[in-house]
Amino acid sequence: DQQVKQNSPSLSVQEGRISILNCDYTNSMFDYFLWYKKYPAEGPTFLISISSIKDKNEDGRFTVFLNKSAKHLSLHIVPSQPGDSAVYFCAATLYNTDKLIFGTGTRLQVFP
Amino acid sequence: EAGVAQSPRYKIIEKRQSVAFWCNPISGHATLYWYQQILGQGPKLLIQFQNNGVVDDSQLPKDRFSAERLKGVDSTLKIQPAKLEDSAVYLCASSLAGLSGRAGELFFGEGSRLTVL
Numbered sequence: 001d002q003q004v005k006q007n008s009p010s011l012s013v014q015e016g017r018i019s020i021l022n023c024d025y026t027n028s029m030f031d032y033f034l035w036y037k038k039y040p041a042e043g044p045t046f047l048i049s050i051s052s053i054k055d056k057n058e059d060g061r062f063t064v065f066l067n068k069s070a071k072h073l074s075l076h077i078v079p080s081q082p083g084d085s086a087v088y089f090c091a092a093t094l095y096n097t098d099k100l101i102f103g104t105g106t107r108l109q110v111f112p
Numbered sequence: 113e114a115g116v117a118q119s120p121r122y123k124i125i126e127k128r129q130s131v132a133f134w135c136n137p138i139s140g141h142a143t144l145y146w147y148q149q150i151l152g153q154g155p156k157l158l159i160q161f162q163n164n165g166v167v168d169d170s171q172l173p174k175d176r177f178s179a180e181r182l183k184g185v186d187s188t189l190k191i192q193p194a195k196l197e198d199s200a201v202y203l204c205a206s207s208l209a210g211l212s213g214r215a216g217e218l219f220f221g222e223g224s225r226l227t228v229l
Contacts, residue, residue: 031215034216034217042222043116043205043220043221043222043223044203044218044220045220046217049215049216049217089154089155091154097168098143098160098215098218099157099168100155100157102156103154104152105153105154
């Protein structure tokens with residue numbers, strides 16, 4: 001039962017362009033949504049989050065959009081840089097818990 | 113500030129053998145998690161501790177996996193006996209409990225990669 005889904009296993013984008021990573025979820029009881037970034041041989045690191053009561057959160061080059069009616073969120077990276085090449089995990093927390101449920105990840109490659 | 117420390121980084125064992133992983137969380141973090149990440153999948157929560165008490169171990173295969181958090185600081189995760197399907201990266205994470213930290217913001221260690229032959 002995959003409650004958080006990332007249907008694109010990989011994405012390739014040219015440096016300077018926009019990267020859009022997508023995530024769908026099924027559980028209406030999620031209250032926070034997060035994106036984590038993972039480099040090889042390292043643990044995931046927190047990137048950005050959004051509360052379920054908001055529809056947009058921006059932090060520098062990173063913006064997360066939440067569409068609750070469609071149970072969909074996306075991460076926009078503008079402009080993309082080679083250092084952004086990593087695996088990005090979408091995750092969600094159940095209401096009033098710290099339990100994180102992760103998607104399967106999308107590997108982003110930013111080429112020059 | 114020191115991050116989450118884990119050891120060993122790599123371990124290769126044969127099936128039916130036992131293995132133990134150690135984790136030292138960030139100082140002051142009350143909540144500690146063990147996640148299992150199988151290749152091609154996202155991390156899956158095995159167990160969550162709040163100080164030295166278990167909050168959630170619903171996905172821990174208790175017939176072979178055990179975990180403890182001594183004195184609410186360090187933690188060990190043990191697998192005995194190991195199966196082929198236990199091959200994965202075992203990630204330890206810690207967080208500030210309650211309103212002190214951002215919801216869902218966990219700090220992960222580098223992980224312990226287990227290969228079961």
